[in-house]
Amino acid sequence: MDRIFCISAGQLIVKKSDTVINRQNRYLNYGLLSLATELRKSGWNALQIQGLFESPIETVKKCIDFGFCNLSTLPFLISVPSFYAISWVNEFISLIKEINSSVKIIIGGRWVIADRSDLMQSLVPDADIVVPGLADRNITRIVESCLSFEFEKLKIPVSTLKNSLDYNLLYERELYQPSLEVSRGCGMGCSFCQEKNEPLQRLKSSSIIIDEAKSILIDDNLNKMNIYFESSMFIPTRSWVESLKEKREHELLFFDWRSESRVDTINLKLVKHLAEAGLKVLDLGLESASKSQLIRMGKTRNAALYLDRASRLLKECHVNGIFVKINILLFAGETSETISETIEWLMLHRQYIKGVSVGPLIVFGWECNTEDYIKELQSYGASRSHMPTEGVQHINLSDEIDHGKAIDISKEISEEFMTKEDYFYLKSFSYFSRDYRFEDFKNDLTR
CATH class of the missing domain: 3.40.50.280 (Cobalamin-binding domain)
Structure with a gap:
């Protein structure tokens, strides 16, 4: 047919x-x-x-x-x-x-x-x-x-006809770590985010999530299958977490899962319960530990409170066995001083961090739609670098740090705070092909 x-x-x-x-x-x-x-x-x-x-x-x-x-x-x-x-x-x-x-x-x-x-x-x-x-x-x-x-x-x-995604329609589906969309939208207004003005939706019910998980998970001889809870801003409630924990235990469905959130939106009192409900990896959009850069990004109005909250969340996750990957964005106006502030903060919290993903600001979108944003970035000292393809604008973050240097700095920070073993763990948890073993990874490092 x-x-x-x-x-x-x-x-x-x-x-x-x-x-x-x-x-x-x-x-x-x-x-x-x-x-x-x-x-x-x-x-x-x-x-x-x-x-x-x-x-x-x-x-x-x-x-x-x-x-x-x-x-x-x-x-x-x-x-x-x-x-x-x-x-x-x-x-x-x-x-x-x-x-x-x-x-x-x-x-x-x-x-x-x-x-x-x-x-x-x-x-x-x-x-x-x-x-x-x-x-x-x-x-x-x-x-x-x-x-x-x-x-x-x-x-x-x-x-x-189920509510879940039909993974049987995906070619070589056994090689993919599955995802479940648990909510859409964000609406927090960060200047670099595509969903800054998209209203946040309620989390999908735990009953639906468990039903979907049952239809998705495969128990085989490949790397363990985990689930990524896709949500631009993951804000769980106590009742949602307790319900998910209860239904996982009732169905004997003890899968590990991962999600992404801001450092200032997860209730610290819920961390222990999230761990009991299966949360194993949390991607945290810290973005920076420079107070001036956090303000420029629109991440917060009170940078000191924001960083204190981030510190307490990291420690709480560590105590409860949740691995945290920190996301860092090198933003417009970045200098050696602002980057040093971020590195020093990461140094102080090294023991609580599983990995750090770092990248420089890249502007995506049609030129006619990004002109005003480019002007805002220029007001912070940034400038246009080049366009590798239509709709992708590389940025020189400042007179001191051009795009190429920002790439080098990003790599250096990631390597400083993430071992090869931790890198493989985080990648294989959600992204690497499930037939890609650590031995393969080590061999490829030498190629």
């Missing part, structure tokens, strides 16, 4: 260095999997294939293996998760059209397209439909609008 191929675009241009180790990352496009699941519920034969770091021709070959040919009639869905993926998308579409010139191409990508479908159409001229925003409720209608005939759908028993 003909398939709807749901393609998560790969990258010919990469944000991080193109190494053997980085190519082991399998960042799950769970938004696309949500669309594939909706199509499956509507009776369509959907399959998700992720381009990752492969060439477009390799992904095309997989589509052919699963039945794509010059007689195929159903459209392709292509999710564009980053501006870095645009060149990959164009090459992929060209290859698909060579095989079947009549196949329709639907592209989406909430954060890339934003409200400028016209600009995306100009970048990807062979796309037939460009879909802005979220398409969860409309994807079936969009697909059917591409067809000029009635198509025989699959007959799916109602009892199999």
Whole structure:
């Protein structure tokens, strides 16, 4: 039976260095999997294939293996998760059209397209439909609008239609660490965040989370399967945590999970209960320990209180066996003095930190949409560096620290506060391919 191929675009241009180790990352496009699941519920034969770091021709070959040919009639869905993926998308579409010139191409990508479908159409001229925003409720209608005939759908028993993402639709799903979207939005107003104005939604109920976990988890001989609770701002309540803990114990479903949050939004009194409910890794968006930089970012109005809260949260997590990875952003106006302030703070808390991820500010978005933000950054002493591709603006943080130096500093800080063993643990917990062992990792370090 003909398939709807749901393609998560790969990258010919990469944000991080193109190494053997980085190519082991399998960042799950769970938004696309949500669309594939909706199509499956509507009776369509959907399959998700992720381009990752492969060439477009390799992904095309997989589509052919699963039945794509010059007689195929159903459209392709292509999710564009980053501006870095645009060149990959164009090459992929060209290859698909060579095989079947009549196949329709639907592209989406909430954060890339934003409200400028016209600009995306100009970048990807062979796309037939460009879909802005979220398409969860409309994807079936969009697909059917591409067809000029009635198509025989699959007959799916109602009892199999679950709330969870259907990981059986994901090619090589056993190699991915799964994700569950537990809430959307943030709305805290940090200047660098794409969800700064998106209202925060309530957390998904623990009952639904447990039901989804039961349908997702695999017990096999690969690296242990964990779950990432996807939430731009994770703010659990006592009742939610207690309910999750109770239902995990009732179902004997003792999976470990990970989430991301700000340092000033998790109630310290809940940390012990979160650990008992399975939280094992917490990504904390500290961003900086320089008071002036925190103010510039819009992270807080009281930097001293913010850092004190961060310190207490780190210690509480450490006591309760929760590993913390600190995220640091080198921001506009950065100097050797502000960076030293951050490093000194990290030094004081080294024993409580499992790892540190550091990167310089990069501005993503259409130039017409980012002009005002660039001007704000320039008021702090930053300047434009270069554009590696459309929609990606590298920034010189100050006269003292250009983009290249910021990259070097980021690497030095990460290596200072994260051992190879801890790096592998954090990466394999959520991102590395589940068949990638520590021995493989050590061998790749020498290549």
